[in-house]
Amino acid sequence: MPHILIVEDESAIADTLVYALQADGHSTTWVNLGGQALEHLRQRPADLVILDIGLPDISGFETCRQLRRFSEVPVLFLSARDSEIDRVVGLEIGADDYVVKPFSPREVSARVRAILKRMAPRSEPADATPVFEVDTLAMRILYHGQALALTRHEFRLLQCLIEQPRRVFSREQLLDGLGVASDVGYERTIDSHIKSLRAKLRQVAADAEPIQTHRGLGYSYSPDHA
Ligand code: CA
Numbered sequence: 001m002p003h004i005l006i007v008e009d010e011s012a013i014a015d016t017l018v019y020a021l022q023a024d025g026h027s028t029t030w031v032n033l034g035g036q037a038l039e040h041l042r043q044r045p046a047d048l049v050i051l052d053i054g055l056p057d058i059s060g061f062e063t064c065r066q067l068r069r070f071s072e073v074p075v076l077f078l079s080a081r082d083s084e085i086d087r088v089v090g091l092e093i094g095a096d097d098y099v100v101k102p103f104s105p106r107e108v109s110a111r112v113r114a115i116l117k118r119m120a121p122r123s124e125p126a127d128a129t130p131v132f133e134v135d136t137l138a139m140r141i142l143y144h145g146q147a148l149a150l151t152r153h154e155f156r157l158l159q160c161l162i163e164q165p166r167r168v169f170s171r172e173q174l175l176d177g178l179g180v181a182s183d184v185g186y187e188r189t190i191d192s193h194i195k196s197l198r199a200k201l202r203q204v205a206a207d208a209e210p211i212q213t214h215r216g217l218g219y220s221y222s223p224d225h226a
Helices: 011-023 034-043 060-067 082-090 105-119 152-163 171-178 186-204
Strands: 003-007 027-031 048-052 075-079 097-100 132-135 140-143 211-214 218-221
Touching: 003 011, 003 034, 011 027, 011 105, 027 034, 034 048, 034 060, 048 060, 048 105, 060 075, 075 082, 075 105, 082 097, 097 105, 132 152, 140 152, 152 171, 152 186, 152 218, 171 186, 171 218, 186 211
Parallel strands: 003 027, 003 048, 048 075, 075 097
Antiparallel strands: 132 140, 211 218
């Protein structure tokens, strides 16, 4: 569970942040002085620090400057004014992001998630499984590691699309790939194959849309939506 240190002297703001971040699955500690924050971080490292700029003892800027002597922990600044943010950027103080008050707790949560994601070790084999794997001999296609139960036509169609990502194929070109003569109803033939193909892909990844429709043109495979 990521641990987040909140440094903020206004308890109402701190309460909102604690609530939002805990709801998002983080553990939190709240302190209201810069000095306390530094002391706390020397004892117990955090995964992220939310640091108000206007603090009663030392400013958020000074807190961050001292913090950087012993820690690389990501810092998200809270600012009461846009003009302070110019200083965050201008001083290259080692901030990872900032939000200007008043902010919505949801916005802060989203920023926190984004920073933590950026910081996550890249070594995880996140993309070890390719989106599509084609086994031409067995006429089999795996999608996110799962074998699709495809008809011969669906197999050819999908193979044709994924071999050339982002290329828009006309229905006629796709029909050629199937080795079927184009007769009067060919457009609908392709459309119905695509429809059943999409249904099968959706069973594996409900939110993905790897096959894109291009109105008046045809279809393409989009790795960005796979
Ligand atoms: Ca303040």
